Amino acid sequence: MAIYRLERKSISRVKGDNLFAAIAYRAGLELTDPNPLNPEATTYDYSKKADVAYTEIMLPDELAVQMKGERITLTLPEIANLVETGETTLRGKMKMGAKLANEYVLAGSHELSLEENIKDFQEFAKQQAEEQGVIAMVFVHDPKLGDDIYEMGGSDPTRKDERNIHAHIVLLSRQVELKNGKLSLGKKCDSDVSNDERVRPVVPQKLVGKIDPVTDKRIQQGRGLCSNSEWLKGVRESWANIQNKSLARHNLALVTHKSYEELGIDFKPGHHRGKIGKNSYLGEKNESNYNGNRKQSKYAANRQADISEQRISDSKQRIDRHKQRAIEINNIIASRAGATDPFADAIRRSRAARESAVISCDQGSEAFDRAADDSIAAVRRLAGIASQGIKQREPELAKHAQYAENTKVNLIRKILKRRKEENQIRLSWGESADDLEHAHKFDPRQLEILNAFANKYQLDKSRSEPYEDAKERQWKLVNNDNFFQENIEVFDLVRDPKSEREKYDARKLSDSRQDVLSTNSDVSYGEQSRGLDEPNNKLVMGNNIPRPKF
Numbered sequence: 336m337a338i339y340r341l342e343r344k345s346i347s348r349v350k351g352d353n354l355f356a357a358i359a360y361r362a363g364l365e366l367t368d369p370n371p372l373n374p375e376a377t378t379y380d381y382s383k384k385a386d387v388a389y390t391e392i393m394l395p396d397e398l399a400v401q402m403k404g405e406r407i408t409l410t411l412p413e414i415a416n417l418v419e420t421g422e423t424t425l426r427g428k429m430k431m432g433a434k435l436a437n438e439y440v441l442a443g444s445h446e447l448s449l450e451e452n453i454k455d456f457q458e459f460a461k462q463q464a465e466e467q468g469v470i471a472m473v474f475v476h477d478p479k480l481g482d483d484i485y486e487m488g489g490s491d492p493t494r495k496d497e498r499n500i501h502a503h504i505v506l507l508s509r510q511v512e513l514k515n516g517k518l519s520l521g522k523k524c525d526s527d528v529s530n531d532e533r534v535r536p537v538v539p540q541k542l543v544g545k546i547d548p549v550t551d552k553r554i555q556q557g558r559g560l561c562s563n564s565e566w567l568k569g570v571r572e573s574w575a576n577i578q579n580k581s582l583a584r585h586n587l588a589l590v591t592h593k594s595y596e597e598l599g600i601d602f603k604p605g606h607h608r609g610k611i612g613k614n615s616y617l618g619e620k621n622e623s624n625y626n627g628n629r630k631q632s633k634y635a636a637n638r639q640a641d642i643s644e645q646r647i648s649d650s651k652q653r654i655d656r657h658k659q660r661a662i663e664i665n666n667i668i669a670s671r672a673g674a675t676d677p678f679a680d681a682i683r684r685s686r687a688a689r690e691s692a693v694i695s696c697d698q699g700s701e702a703f704d705r706a707a708d709d710s711i712a713a714v715r716r717l718a719g720i721a722s723q724g725i726k727q728r729e730p731e732l733a734k735h736a737q738y739a740e741n742t743k744v745n746l747i748r749k750i751l752k753r754r755k756e757e758n759q760i761r762l763s764w765g766e767s768a769d770d771l772e773h774a775h776k777f778d779p780r781q782l783e784i785l786n787a788f789a790n791k792y793q794l795d796k797s798r799s800e801p802y803e804d805a806k807e808r809q810w811k812l813v814n815n816d817n818f819f820q821e822n823i824e825v826f827d828l829v830r831d832p833k834s835e836r837e838k839y840d841a842r843k844l845s846d847s848r849q850d851v852l853s854t855n856s857d858v859s860y861g862e863q864s865r866g867l868d869e870p871n872n873k874l875v876m877g878n879n880i881p882r883p884k885f
Contacts (some may be wrong), residue, residue, distance in 0.1 A: 337582055339590035340442030342572045347434045354415040354435045355379055360476035363387035366412055370419045372429045385481020389453050393464045393471040401513045406434045434508045445498035446587050449477055453567050455577050456502040467524035468510045474503040525560060533560045599741030625631035743813045750794060753777055753785045774833040781832055787823050
């Protein structure tokens, strides 16, 4: 089963990185850094690395056309040298805090061929190169070609996994410009500027540096983009869509970029071990998380099976009561049919009609019995599938098994996280409910409602309270259907704050208009007592609302 992985890293001098070393390792080459400004420049030899399956340089279309016109080409060492020598200060010294490039580590799909995986990696790299306007480099590693852990030493079979085909997509953090037949580093790409610069609006250049009369601060140029976090979510989704297109062609299980929390699954995620073996601390922690997830999955599957069994049992009891009632009716008809009275003919016709109804009822009961038996068999098959899925460590089982509880769990969880910055509108930061970027958050009025609600039902964990006690109390509410039915308006607010806010504002406006009409009517009755010398358009105040009088 394919997995999803997109990990974004930075290649930076702050971390001691060097672009020659980074490219040499990912491409399996021997490269020498000739930078005269770098006292630690040396040769990096990874030529014995055997798992490198593919390398490629991708240029944004505009730069590619310009370079073709000038008949200029680029190699991997030339790209590294362009960045290492270009990231210098105005005084000609190395920028020790310079960010050299961004790297995306992508997991391929071991069910697909190497060629199919390479096409997916290429599509993602090209997409990012065009969006950011930067040079991208693609390095594909396939463990089937060699040992990607100990490429220059011995092999450890407990660490090597031949399914671990993956790619390193390296994108420069600055755009490259071509002037007078020479390449040089340009401005930072959109993904590497501060979040403030990203979200600030684009203004005419003549306004930059002037004082804003509203904020009394100097106007700065922006890029008019979404926030960094929203952008990264889009990048993660893009890779999932690319991967799923290839998986769907082979009718394979699809992957998702969403977290367990977003999917409503109460699982603990695993940790990427990298070069660390399964017997390491991370390996033991992953095993512990897996055991906990397996217990949770088994509990959910058994609970769902118990619910289905109970519903089938209730249905069979209703059928039995129906059949018993049919027998009683048949006996009554039989006893009455033997009596001689003026209505004997009518009784016989009634008896015949009711006997026919009883037969139909029996036939329906038999069909229902068969359906119930089929349902029991289906539940048992489901339990078997669940047991098999648990052994195979397929987390998809938990998603289906817990589907009935996911919505309620998510609603409670969202209430518990109401005070987090990403869930509440921060007026002091200039956020507004009218801004689409923040419309999904709770405003102060809604937060007051949720705080009162949480206090009433003791949803929040107190400082001295054990975690298990708070969790148990919350689970009791999750399993109480009446609790959700009685507080449907609160949970509608939690589910969609924007929609609840619009309904509240509409009700408030309607009440205000009704109050205006009521006050105007009162004023019209007392018109003569007030006098005729007052202007007709005078504002009448009532309940602190100005009301025009026409």
